[in-house]
Structure formats: structure tokens, C-alpha cells
Amino acid sequence: GQGVEQPAKLMSVEGTFARVNCTYSTSGFNGLSWYQQREGQAPVFLSYVVLDGLKDSGHFSTFLSRSNGYSYLLLTELQIKDSASYLCAGPSGGNYKPTFGKGTSLVVHP
Amino acid sequence: DPKIIQKPKYLVAVTGSEKILICEQYLGHNAMYWYRQSAKKPLEFMFSYSYQKLMDNQTASSRFQPQSSKKNHLDLQITALKPDDSATYFCASSQEEWGGEYFGPGTRLTVL
Numbered sequence: 001g002q003g004v005e006q007p008a009k010l011m012s013v014e015g016t017f018a019r020v021n022c023t024y025s026t027s028g029f030n031g032l033s034w035y036q037q038r039e040g041q042a043p044v045f046l047s048y049v050v051l052d053g054l055k056d057s058g059h060f061s062t063f064l065s066r067s068n069g070y071s072y073l074l075l076t077e078l079q080i081k082d083s084a085s086y087l088c089a090g091p092s093g094g095n096y097k098p099t100f101g102k103g104t105s106l107v108v109h110p
Numbered sequence: 111d112p113k114i115i116q117k118p119k120y121l122v123a124v125t126g127s128e129k130i131l132i133c134e135q136y137l138g139h140n141a142m143y144w145y146r147q148s149a150k151k152p153l154e155f156m157f158s159y160s161y162q163k164l165m166d167n168q169t170a171s172s173r174f175q176p177q178s179s180k181k182n183h184l185d186l187q188i189t190a191l192k193p194d195d196s197a198t199y200f201c202a203s204s205q206e207e208w209g210g211e212y213f214g215p216g217t218r219l220t221v222l
Contacts, residue, residue, distance in 0.1 A: 031208055031209065033210045035210075041215075042200055042214060042215050042216050043153065043200070044213070045210040045213070046210075048209045048210035050208075087152075087153065089153075097158065097166045098155055098211075099155070100152045100153040101152060102151075102152045
């Protein structure tokens with residue numbers, strides 16, 4: 001299929017880390033993006049990955065395995081304000097028409 | 111200063127009417143997009159434009175027509191509005207037709 005799948009919810013603790021997983025169809029891969037979206041607001045771009053491996057962007061890091069159709073967003077040194085929905089947007093065929101996952105709602109507890 | 115402007119922020123329309131949603135980006139990007147997000151649903155890709163040319167259209171209904179008068183403008187005309195069209199419409203842009211996209215603040219449309 002051409003879907004993008006993410007877990008609906010994730011909980012973690014302030015000061016620790018959280019990993020948001022995303023699986024997607026491997027056909028026609030053009031790259032995969034991660035966004036943060038707060039309630040009632042627009043998505044905010046975090047990272048775009050096309051190469052396998054870990055891409056370290058400080059507070060946010062992303063990992064990609066193209067052969068497995070798998071990516072994750074890693075948030076370290078969590079703060080309460082990191083509580084938000086995290087969206088994965090992946091390929092959906094040869095042309096560029098991204099498919100968004102339903103988002104993972106991350107709740108960071110004190 | 112906002113880099114992507116969407117007007118209006120809120121819009122209420124009656125069934126059967128026509129509205130135009132405005133989008134302007136000041137990021138110097140070459141590609142622009144429209145998305146729709148209904149309550150509790152994922153973001154839904156609608157259109158993509160690159161260098162003012164329509165690249166992809168995932169909207170089944172011809173009631174939705176993008177209009178690009180300038181490279182940094184991509185408006186969305188919606189005709190014969192229906193209550194099911196109620197959603198937040200986001201405009202986005204990217205440097206080229208790949209890579210991450212930057213989203214505008216959205217226009218929340220309510221059709222009565």
C-alpha cells in the first residue's frame with residue numbers, strides 16, 4: 001500500500017527522550033519529512049531525510065532505513081513544551097504527492 | 111514578519127457560495143502547495159505547483175481550482191461550497207519540489 005503509519009500516542013518524562021516511529025511504503029521513495037503540530041496551529045517543519053542513517057539536528061534527530069520503509073524522530077532532553085503532535089510525511093508513488101500520517105500525540109510529563 | 115501569509119484567517123460561508131482563499135509566500139520558494147485538514151483527520155494533500163505550473167492534483171472535485179498569478183502566489187478558489195468542505199486549509203511552500211515544506215497559518219473555513 002501507499003500508507004504512512006504512526007502510533008497514535010506516546011508518553012515520556014521531562015529530561016528523558018522520546019522516539020516517534022513511522023513506517024511507509026517503499027515504492028517511489030522521494031524523501032520523508034517530519035513536522036511538529038500543536039493544537040489549532042500549522043505544522044512546523046523539523047527535518048527532511050533521503051539518506052539512510054541518523055541525521056542529528058540537535059534537539060531533534062531523525063533516522064531512516066529505506067530498505068525497511070522505516071523512520072523515526074528522536075527527541076532528547078525532553079521539555080514539557082515538546083508535548084505536541086508529530087507528523088511523518090512520506091512518499092506515495094513516483095510523483096511528489098506526500099502522504100501524511102495521522103500524527104503521534106506526544107505527552108511529556110514532569 | 112510572517113513568511114507565508116494566508117487570508118482570511120477565518121471564513122464563514124453559506125452552502126452553494128464561492129470563496130477564494132489567498133496565499134502569498136515571501137521565502138523565495140519555487141514550489142507551493144495546498145493542503146486540507148478536517149477535525150481529527152490527517153493532513154490531506156490537494157495541489158502542488160512548481161514555477162507556477164500545476165504539478166499534481168489530488169482533489170477529485172473540479173470545485174477546487176488553484177490560481178497562480180505570480181510565482182509567490184497560489185490562491186484557492188472553491189465554488190458551490192458544501193458543509194463537508196469545512197476544514198482548515200493550509201498553504202505551504204518549499205524551495206523545490208522536494209524537501210520539507212513551510213506551512214502558512216491556515217484559513218479555517220466553515221460552511222453553513
